[in-house]
Amino acid sequence: MIFGRYPSRDKQDKAIAVSAKKFRSAVGSDTSNGLFGNMALYSRVSGSVGLITLQNPPVNALSAVVRQSLIDLMDRALSEPEVKSVVICGQNGKFCGGADIKEFRSDMTGPPLVPMIDRLELSSKPVVAAIEGVALGGGLELALGCHYRVAHSKTRLGLPEVTLGLLPGAGGTQRLPRLVGIPAALELITTGRHVTAAEALQLGLVDFVTDHNTIEAAVKLALSVAGKSLDSRRISTCKCPRPPYADALFEEAMQRVRRSARGAIAPVACVQAVHAAATLPFARGMEQEKQLMATLFTSGQARALQYQFFAQRAVSRWSTPSGARWDTSKPRPVHKVAVIGLGTMGRGITVALAQAGLSVVAVETHEKQLMEAKRVVSGMLERGAKRLGAPPALDKINYSCEIQAVADVDLVIEAVFEDMVVKKTVFRQLSAICKPGTFLFTNTSGLDIDELAAQTRNPELVVGMHFFAPAHVMKLLEVVYGRRSSSQAVATAMKIGKNMDKISVAVGNCSGFVGNRMLRPYLDQAFFLLEEGATPELVDQALEEFGFAMGVFRMSDLSGLDIGWKVRKAKEMVSKTHQDCRYSPLGDLLCERGRFGQKTGRGWYQYDKPGGRVAKPDPWLHSFLEKYRAQRGFVARRIDHQEVLERCLYALINEGFRILEDRIASGPEDIDVIYVLGYSWPRHRGGPMFYAQMVGLSRILEKLEYYHQLHLDIPSLQPCSLLRKLVANGRPPIHKWVEVIKNPHSHL
Numbered sequence: 001m002i003f004g005r006y007p008s009r010d011k012q013d014k015a016i017a018v019s020a021k022k023f024r025s026a027v028g029s030d031t032s033n034g035l036f037g038n039m040a041l042y043s044r045v046s047g048s049v050g051l052i053t054l055q056n057p058p059v060n061a062l063s064a065v066v067r068q069s070l071i072d073l074m075d076r077a078l079s080e081p082e083v084k085s086v087v088i089c090g091q092n093g094k095f096c097g098g099a100d101i102k103e104f105r106s107d108m109t110g111p112p113l114v115p116m117i118d119r120l121e122l123s124s125k126p127v128v129a130a131i132e133g134v135a136l137g138g139g140l141e142l143a144l145g146c147h148y149r150v151a152h153s154k155t156r157l158g159l160p161e162v163t164l165g166l167l168p169g170a171g172g173t174q175r176l177p178r179l180v181g182i183p184a185a186l187e188l189i190t191t192g193r194h195v196t197a198a199e200a201l202q203l204g205l206v207d208f209v210t211d212h213n214t215i216e217a218a219v220k221l222a223l224s225v226a227g228k229s230l231d232s233r234r235i236s237t238c239k240c241p242r243p244p245y246a247d248a249l250f251e252e253a254m255q256r257v258r259r260s261a262r263g264a265i266a267p268v269a270c271v272q273a274v275h276a277a278a279t280l281p282f283a284r285g286m287e288q289e290k291q292l293m294a295t296l297f298t299s300g301q302a303r304a305l306q307y308q309f310f311a312q313r314a315v316s317r318w319s320t321p322s323g324a325r326w327d328t329s330k331p332r333p334v335h336k337v338a339v340i341g342l343g344t345m346g347r348g349i350t351v352a353l354a355q356a357g358l359s360v361v362a363v364e365t366h367e368k369q370l371m372e373a374k375r376v377v378s379g380m381l382e383r384g385a386k387r388l389g390a391p392p393a394l395d396k397i398n399y400s401c402e403i404q405a406v407a408d409v410d411l412v413i414e415a416v417f418e419d420m421v422v423k424k425t426v427f428r429q430l431s432a433i434c435k436p437g438t439f440l441f442t443n444t445s446g447l448d449i450d451e452l453a454a455q456t457r458n459p460e461l462v463v464g465m466h467f468f469a470p471a472h473v474m475k476l477l478e479v480v481y482g483r484r485s486s487s488q489a490v491a492t493a494m495k496i497g498k499n500m501d502k503i504s505v506a507v508g509n510c511s512g513f514v515g516n517r518m519l520r521p522y523l524d525q526a527f528f529l530l531e532e533g534a535t536p537e538l539v540d541q542a543l544e545e546f547g548f549a550m551g552v553f554r555m556s557d558l559s560g561l562d563i564g565w566k567v568r569k570a571k572e573m574v575s576k577t578h579q580d581c582r583y584s585p586l587g588d589l590l591c592e593r594g595r596f597g598q599k600t601g602r603g604w605y606q607y608d609k610p611g612g613r614v615a616k617p618d619p620w621l622h623s624f625l626e627k628y629r630a631q632r633g634f635v636a637r638r639i640d641h642q643e644v645l646e647r648c649l650y651a652l653i654n655e656g657f658r659i660l661e662d663r664i665a666s667g668p669e670d671i672d673v674i675y676v677l678g679y680s681w682p683r684h685r686g687g688p689m690f691y692a693q694m695v696g697l698s699r700i701l702e703k704l705e706y707y708h709q710l711h712l713d714i715p716s717l718q719p720c721s722l723l724r725k726l727v728a729n730g731r732p733p734i735h736k737w738v739e740v741i742k743n744p745h746s747h748l
């Protein structure tokens with residue numbers, strides 16, 4: 001009966017709009033002031049249910065105006081005698097993406113979330129949250145303030161505040177443990193993990209899950225609970241269930257976050273807040289939550305993490321110095337893709353493409369290697385499918401030993417050895433075989449895209465794609481446009497990246513592109529520090545305390561020293577005499593002795609066996625360094641962590657400024673996203689360019705000048721002109737740097 005009268009989603013949105021219009025005229029509001037641009041709308045459904053719809057596209061974030069509207073509309077629902085219960089939902093199939101993060105950058109105005117949610121929970125009429133799409137952060141906290149929660153089966157729920165350097169500060173740290181218990185709450189709040197509706201139901205986070213119309217289901221529930229006691233439904237009044245092993249649980253959680261957070265303060269505060277829920281009455285727990293939140297809210301880490309959140313979205317709005325842009329370039333549809341070369345990278349790329357639903361032709365020249373690749377790729381797909389609970393996309397891939405098999409594909413991703421001669425040969429072949437218009441993309445970590453494009457009939461179709469290993473897992477993709485790449489080719493590469501669930505950053509063509517180009521001076525400094533008296537352990541410890549998952553030497557041992565050695569040999573750096581410019585052959589000398597890192601059981605550290613993973617200081621390496629210094633006239637001196645950080649990081653940042661100056665990256669966000677997602681730069685430090693702003697550009701400049709004066713033979717320590725210009729321009733904030741780059745005479 002109720003559902004027969006209930007409008008479809010479309011009709012319902014229209015009904016809401018109509019009643020919103022009536023409501024606006026009833027309250028005599030002025031729509032011209034934008035008040036009703038972002039708000040909540042009210043309508044009455046099924047006679048006695050007040051329906052409040054959050055309306056703030058794209059994710060119905062709880063902006064000041066939305067919060068005020070919600071309060072006003074709840075008051076209205078409570079004051080209407082005909083209304084017996086209330087349903088809160090979000091427009092366009094999204095319940096709520098949480099507090100409006102953009103507001104965090106300015107002085108917060110409008111009614112605060114905490115009393116708003118408390119009032120909701122205190123309501124004498126039952127309130128049901130109809131959750132579709134997402135209920136995240138403040139959105140989930142709002143739902144926790146409601147008396148019942150109905151979710152659509154495709155909804156994702158979570159408290160991701162920790163990823164923004166915060167904690168769920170609108171009662172989330174106090175209500176969630178009371179509802180789902182301490183172990184689950186600790187895990188969800190400290191990781192920020194989203195859960196599916198099915199898991200939410202299992203945890204008791206939601207009361208009901210539907211595959212059908214969520215609002216219909218919520219209204220049905222609202223009708224059925226009207227007039228019933230709400231005593232047991234107010235989460236704040238419930239006792240937090242405390243397991244007997246709670247102390248050990250908190251101890252373990254604290255150790256875990258301290259280990260994995262590497263200096264990030266939010267996860268630690270999250271554990272403390274949940275501990276308050278377990279040990280204090282609700283009101284006192286809320287006070288504790290508020291205090292912890294206040295500390296986090298104004299911290300540099302929260303600013304860094306929120307900057308990174310927006311930067312990861314900003315990079316999709318790419319542009320090139322020649323004027324090509326994301327909003328004026330249309331990608332071409334791609335249905336069938338070929339991957340050439342099924343080594344580690346080619347296999348990962350094949351998996352990522354198949355998982356994105358694309359048909360793939362996977363090519364490897366030798367039958368034996370092809371079969372081995374097929375076995376490995378199938379295993380990867382099966383494991384991935386098991387994790388996602390979906391069938392593996394095995395049938396998306398056709399394997400072939402014949403390069404002719406790529407004749408009818410729309411796009412090729414070449415992933416053969418990182419060797420220009422080999423790649424050139426493949427590109428000439430592809431250009432002859434492929435149908436006209438086929439995009440030819442190359443997976444390379446730094447080779448010249450223009451040189452490769454010159455091998456083809458249509459250089460405008462050539463673009464670089466720098467995948468990071470493992471290619472089916474890592475989120476980052478550097479999309480490298482050459483001098484002649486068409487805007488359509490760039491747009492298509494960006495689109496394919498998005499389809500593979502990657503964050504793609506469009507960058508210009510230069511040796512090493514953005515990521516590896518900046519890595520060079522960083523690695524060089526680490527080698528020079530060894531020459532001057534440091535040990536690999538000292539350098540790594542400084543970098544790991546800064547927040548890197550692994551220091552530079554442990555990382556080199558893991559990825560293999562021979563890779564860099566091969567590149568240096570190809571560039572003739574190993575054999576060249578380096579007169580004006582300092583060059584450390586330490587890495588080469590280790591490779592000459594067969595020390596390639598973990599794979600050989602020896603590198604900058606020693607391991608118990610080839611392939612071993614536990615790095616131990618190596619006395620042989622220490623005495624080797626001593627002999628090396630003695631032979632080459634280096635006098636070992638005491639080097640502290642501060643010098644390690646300044647030399648390694650400021651040299652890397654200086655290269656970042658050069659990259660901006662050369663217009664290889666279109667803004668500092670591009671660099672910061674690349675470094676956080678591809679090079680494990682600690683996320684809570686925003687990225688190298690954001691960190692430079694936090695340290696202060698004048699200080700970076702001063703320190704680079706100081707070190708450059710001491711080491712005139714290290715050009716990478718010479719401050720670049722953009723850095724000087726920014727300091728001369730009064731150190732503008734990071735979002736204004738591009739103005740100085742575009743207008744060198746700018747006086748901000």
Ligand SMILES: CC/C=C/CC(=O)SCCNC(=O)CCNC(=O)[C@H](O)C(C)(C)COP(=O)(O)OP(=O)(O)OC[C@H]1O[C@@H](n2cnc3c(N)ncnc32)[C@H](O)[C@@H]1OP(=O)(O)O
Nearest residue numbers: 058059061097098099100101102134136137138160169313
């Ligand atoms: C008192 C302080 C209390 C704080 C508690 C909080 O609530 S903190 C906020 C917690 N919420 C989140 O962390 C959610 C962040 N958003 C997301 O995870 C995702 O955006 C999404 C909601 C899962 C949607 O993902 P999708 O891939 O569909 O879209 P985008 O990520 O590209 O986002 C679309 C645009 O929406 C902007 N946006 C998203 N969430 C918010 C938000 N909470 N506040 C403001 N703006 C938000 C996002 O920036 C995108 O816009 P662009 O213009 O493209 O940048």
